[in-house]
Amino acid sequence: MITGGSSGIGLSVAHDVARRGASVTLVARNVSRLEKAQQEVELTMSKLSMDGKVQFFSSDISGSVKNISEMVKNAEASLGPVYMLINCAGFARAQKFEDLSPDLMKQMLDINFTGPMVLTQEVVRGMKVQQEGGVVVFVSSQAGLLGLYGFSAYSASKAAIVRAAEALHMELKPHNISVTVCYPPDTDTPGFVEENQTKPIETKLISEAAGLFKPEEVAKKLVDDSLCGAWSSTVGLEGFMLTTLCAGMGPITDAASFMAQVFLSGLFRSVSAFYLWSFTRIVEREHKKRLENKKSE
Known part of the structure; x- marks a missing residue:
């Protein structure tokens, strides 16, 4: 089951798991996009002669608990218990802190945090009862590992999902259900294009x-890592540095990541100082430009 499965990373994940022989449930709000996505994933399956099936449900994951529960029950009634839940649905709006409306802050929290939590509750209950094991994936963001200019609300909502996932990892381990958090960098998706429309120049x-x-790229790494039971998944050098540096008290799921955290954290902290200095320079430079423009006016 993939939320946000009609486009972007979610749709790429659907294609990836379809090529591996899985049946897929796509969840999103826009019916026309879901219909198109279903056709595309079914075409992927037919080209590879896979026997999996594709279904979709138009559902707002930030909506009522009753509707989410019904959606999960209907999905499992037709394709069986969910083995792998991938929470891709989410959105970002980059604005200066004082320009953020309370409604927008609540919307980001509802879609990026509360919605995935409620849906995961419903699916996990079934995983515990109907099968021995499963996989839960939360798509956070590299902005969930550090606060950036323009992302005060977004970073907070994506960081919240990480802390919740850490607790859930500990709870679900005895039930043979793994939890993975994915930290995508900027990814060429329709959501990213929309996000750029309000993004301050400093954030860009x-x-x-x-x-x-x-x-x-992000989807393949996400699926590979989650099927291996890895705690974190990311792509790119910056992603590796961030997840290593910000490991903290996060779960230890493999020796290689643990050793990297032990021996590279000090080095990466030194490197991060350069990044932070360059970010500060960008903010200061753009601030000075605005002041100079005001004076010239």
Whole structure:
């Protein structure tokens, strides 16, 4: 089951798991996009002669608990218990803190945090009862590992999902259900294009440092890592540095990541000082430009 499965990373994940032989449930709000996504994933399956099936449900994951519960029951009634839940649905609006409306802050929290939590509750209950094991994936963001200019509300909502996932990892481990958190960098998706429409120039310049990745890259790494039971998943050098540096008291799921955290954290902290200095320079430079423009006016 993939939320946000009609486009972007979610749709790329659907194609990836379909190529591996899975049946897929796509969840999103826009029916026409879901219909198109279903056709595309079914085409992927037919080209590879896979026997999996594709279904979709138009549902707002930030909506009522009753509707979410019914959606999960209907999905499982037709395709069986959910083995792998991938929470891709989410959105970002980058604005200066004083320009954020309370409604927008609540909307980001509802879609990026509360909605995935409620849906995961419903799915996990079934995983415990109907099968021995499962996989839960939360798509956070590299902005969930550090606060950036323009992302005060977004970073907070994506950081919240990480702390919740850590607790859930501990709770679900005895039930053979793994939890993975994915930290995508800027990814070339429709959501990213929409996000850029309100993004302050400071945020754009800071984000450019990590480059722009393809959704297929992020999706493949997400699926590979989660099927291996890895705690975190990311792509790119900056992603590796951030997840290593910010490991904290996070779960230890493999020796390689643990050793990297032990021996590279000090080095990466030194490197991070350069990044933070460059970010500060960007903010200060753009602030001075605005002051000079006001004076000239």
